[in-house]
Amino acid sequence: MSKADKTSAARMESDDTSSASPWPARNARHQDRHVKREAVIRAAARAFNARGYYNTSIDDIAAALNVTKPTIYYYVANKEQLLLQCILAGLERVLEPFRKPRQPGRCAREQFNDMIRHYAQAIASEYGGCMVRAQDLGLGPESMAHVKQLKSEIDQGIRRLLQDGVRDGSIATDDVKMTAFALAGALNWIAHWYRENQSMSAAEIAEAFVRFFNLGLAPRNAAARSPAATPRRRRAPRSRPAARSRP
Amino acid sequence: MSKADKTSAARMESDDTSSASPWPARNARHQDRHVKREAVIRAAARAFNARGYYNTSIDDIAAALNVTKPTIYYYVANKEQLLLQCILAGLERVLEPFRKPRQPGRCAREQFNDMIRHYAQAIASEYGGCMVRAQDLGLGPESMAHVKQLKSEIDQGIRRLLQDGVRDGSIATDDVKMTAFALAGALNWIAHWYRENQSMSAAEIAEAFVRFFNLGLAPRNAAARSPAATPRRRRAPRSRPAARSRP
DNA sequence: GGTAGATTATACCAGTGGGTAGAGTACTAC
């Protein structure tokens, strides 16, 4: 009885939400398989973010889609695969800027800042939470190896960008490795507190982070501030016009 | 049979480790109850860090102490309590510097830097992992409320320190809230990659972080570099730190 | 050496949830 209650409650709830499910009512279910599989993975990611991986049963995910458990298993082999897909979706998105070729015209710090912006947006996506918690959840050894490899690729990408900056003089740091760890930590942690429809958009958060990373906390004299404070003037983030008060 | 194998394996392993268990052989077990309870919590924290909360059974923790499950339950009410104790141990340690009174002689940034050092050390402790992952693990509502309150206290402490710095001119930031999030993220994330007997000690990591937080990545002129990199001089510039010479 | 209290082990229960077998249903093609 408790099971039936839970299921029907979840069903009603998900009927209300506007996050459309490809299983609209009970008929007309001849859509593309790929679309449905994507929907399963998205629903899983949302559920994992909301309740945590181990507190989310396959039944929960199924209920959120107006479907029963075997349907989930029709699209995905097992729960671990489901998690892995969420993680990979997030990681791949973060990796994008590292994989496309370097633009020659711009200094490393500008490219670095763009990377930070992209990273922050990816983390704020629904797959960000899964990605960030990936290490803790019990992935099998082969999946874990895959994830670790991609994470390492990200780390190396950050370090390379930092080193390039040190080389062309646009970035100053004496410990690339630790700086990369600090950066990744600050960015990854966004997944722990960011919620949609919050006061700040992901883009605004990214911009605040870029400023902090660039400028640091120790005050600078006014002359030194211009390029770092507003590194991207072409299209400013919506509300906050990046006005930096000076001491 | 697999169970017996697992248990005996864990038993042997823990016999080898030098992390002494208060149940040495089978005799002389008239120690203080408190000591044993502490040992249980420490063992739990280590196990949670190593395998994750949901992948650690009470039997695992018991086996690591050469003991059986009911013994654990003799010292702690349930698994959630065990987790909660680990989390609180970490949080309390982080909170220390925020609770002791402000030293009047030093500028806010110096106190801020000390706080960062303390924070990093606490996160690198064995309770750091539990603390950082606390939000994800399924705590009951009352425990969760307690944890959230302490976390909020930490956040407020960071922000207050930043604001004090802005006020006395030793810290420059235009978004205290985001800066605090970035700082906490970078620090918390240490728990995800730090392992003991690594190349860098926790103190060294903390120092690298302090440098990065203070200086940022955009280059400063050489003259401005030294005071921020080693910001711990006995008496720092009062209102406006070390007028930076410019070229 | 016997008794009380503290401590630990053996053996067990029960809920939960991942995963599956097999039967049905609907749509398409012929």
Next chain:
DNA sequence: GTAGTACTCTACCCACTGGTATAATCTACC
């Protein structure tokens, strides 16, 4: 209409693990 395919459901299994009842054991103290 009939066969085939794609998809989904009902009903079930079973391993794992949190938690407990109960008995045994150990220590202190008389």
